[in-house]
Amino acid sequence: MLLVVAATEPELSGARDVPTLACGIGPVDSAAATARALAGRRPEAVLHVGVAGCRRGCGLDPGRIVIGSESIYCDTDSRLVVGRVEPDPRLLAAARAALPGAALLPIGTSARVGGTSGCDVEAMEGFGVLRAAAAAGVPALEVRAIANEIEEADRGLWRLDDAQAALAATVPALVRAFG
DSSP: OEEEEESSSGGGTTOOSSOEEEOOSSHHHHHHHHHHHHHHOOOSEEEEEEEEEEOTTSSOOTTOEEEEEEEEETTOOOTTSOOEEOOOHHHHHHHHHHOTTSEEEEEEEOSSTTOOOSOSEEESSHHHHHHHHHHHTOOEEEEEEEEEETTOOOGGGOOHHHHHHHHHHHHHHHHHHHO
16 A cells, blocks of 8 residues: 655645545654554555745756655754655656656755755655654655745745646656556
8 A cells, every 4th residue: 555645635636546644734743644644554655745846046847846866854964863864766766767757856854945955856844754654664755846946935926736736647657656
């Protein structure tokens, strides 16, 4: 069984006929909700999907799909905590085969918009979801659709509808690939 996880219900619209979890927004809520879900059921894999921002000038347009080559926790610089999680290699290979036009990049996680550094793609839940899955021994992968430039303060200019439509079109292919 595959569990598809996203921060919000609209981001899960492409996940039909598979278990889903709306984990909440931010790294703490996403980690807690995912850990709770994995304690109650043991899926074969976790697919984490959602919208993301990108750095201005990085070459990613709204609606572009990004497969996470790793998830970086940007809210800490301590060497005492885990700061990176790599996706499951089998899931990564399946996603790359299913989505040949997707970008493959590290995805930073921060509790605040603009809180990442050292990566071109930013979201708020990926590290929490992937870290909870890793702690439970469940393979996981993060896939995002670009909605905005991180530097754009006017959220009215963010293209959330385009990103969510791209996710809705992409998730079924991933569900089939992981089948």
